[in-house]
Amino acid sequence: MSEKVRIPLAEVERLATELVELLSPACERIEVAGSIRRRKATVGDVEIVCIPMLEAETDLFGLESGGSRNLLDERCEELVTSGQLDKRRDINGRPHWGAKSKAALYRGFACDLFAVLPPAQFGTIFLIRTGSSEFSHRLVTQRRQGGCMPEWMQQRDGLLWSNGVPVPTPEEGDVFAALGLAWVEPAERTDLWRPAGLGIAS
Numbered sequence: 001m002s003e004k005v006r007i008p009l010a011e012v013e014r015l016a017t018e019l020v021e022l023l024s025p026a027c028e029r030i031e032v033a034g035s036i037r038r039r040k041a042t043v044g045d046v047e048i049v050c051i052p053m054l055e056a057e058t059d060l061f062g063l064e065s066g067g068s069r070n071l072l073d074e075r076c077e078e079l080v081t082s083g084q085l086d087k088r089r090d091i092n093g094r095p096h097w098g099a100k101s102k103a104a105l106y107r108g109f110a111c112d113l114f115a116v117l118p119p120a121q122f123g124t125i126f127l128i129r130t131g132s133s134e135f136s137h138r139l140v141t142q143r144r145q146g147g148c149m150p151e152w153m154q155q156r157d158g159l160l161w162s163n164g165v166p167v168p169t170p171e172e173g174d175v176f177a178a179l180g181l182a183w184v185e186p187a188e189r190t191d192l193w194r195p196a197g198l199g200i201a202s
Contacts, residue, residue: 004044004045004110005044005109005110006042006043006044007042007043007109008041008042008043009036009039009040009041009042009043012035012036012043012046012109013032013036015046015106015107015109015111016032016036016046016048018106018107019046019048019106019111020032020048022075022079022084022085023048023050023072023075023076023113025071025075026052026053026071026072026074026075027050027051027052027053027072028050028051028052028053029050029051029122030048030049030050030051031048031049031050031126032046032047032048033047033048033049033114033126033129033130033131034046034047034112034129034130034131035047035131037130037186038130038131038132038186038187038189038190039186039187044110045109045110045111045112046106046109046110046111046112047111047112047114047129047130048111048112048113048114049114049116049122049125049126049129050072050113050114050115050116051115051116051122052070052071052072052073052115052116052117053070053071053072054068054069054070054071055068055069055071056068056069070099072115073099076102076104076113084106085104085105085106085111086104086105086106087102087103087104087105088103088104088105088110088111090103099115099117100114100115100117100120101113101114101115102115114129116158119157119158119159119166120157120158120159121158121159121160121166121168121169121170121174122169122170122171123169123170123171123172123173123174123175124155124158124159124160124169124175125158126172127139127172127175127176128140128155130172130186130189131189132189132190132191133191134190134191135184135189135190135191135193136189138193139155139175139179139181140154140155142154148179148181148195149179150179150180153167153178153179160175160178162178181195182195182196
């Protein structure tokens with residue numbers, strides 16, 4: 001794929017704010033992540049992490065049928081139909097448009113939408129999607145491989161696990177605490193970051 005166009009932070013923030021306003025009625029929670037949150041001078045895409053609003057499906061008699069409607073999925077399809085949002089295609093011309101992540105174009109600019117669906121936890125996905133990529137990779141890599149995660153823990157499917165038991169991480173701070181790390185401000189989450197006291201090589 002061609003290299004993403006990078007535009008000034010203030011301009012991208014305006015796009016992100018507009019997109020959040022369009023999507024928020026269909027979300028329990030919605031946050032801007034990625035380079036915008038890390039306050040990079042220029043940004044190549046908008047990254048948004050959200051918890052979709054789910055609504056129980058009912059039958060003709062108004063009784064719950066056991067299924068649920070994903071209002072965020074429905075809202076995204078409405079925006080595509082109205083021309084406010086486009087599905088972004090990969091090098092093979094295929095769209096990436098799943099329940100957990102969607103690659104889109106908003107006003108011609110690349111946007112990635114990440115939905116936190118149960119049992120995934122918001123704090124884990126928000127932290128990973130804020131980046132940077134090397135920072136996030138280091139957090140979820142075990143210590144014996146040069147990362148921050150103890151050998152008895154792992155990250156899988158948006159969940160943090162400890163000895164096979166899921167660790168609740170509704171907020172980013174819960175992830176840092178579970179890993180025994182001090183809070184790191186988003187702007188300081190760079191590829192060069194190294195935690196103190198874990199003996200991780202540079």
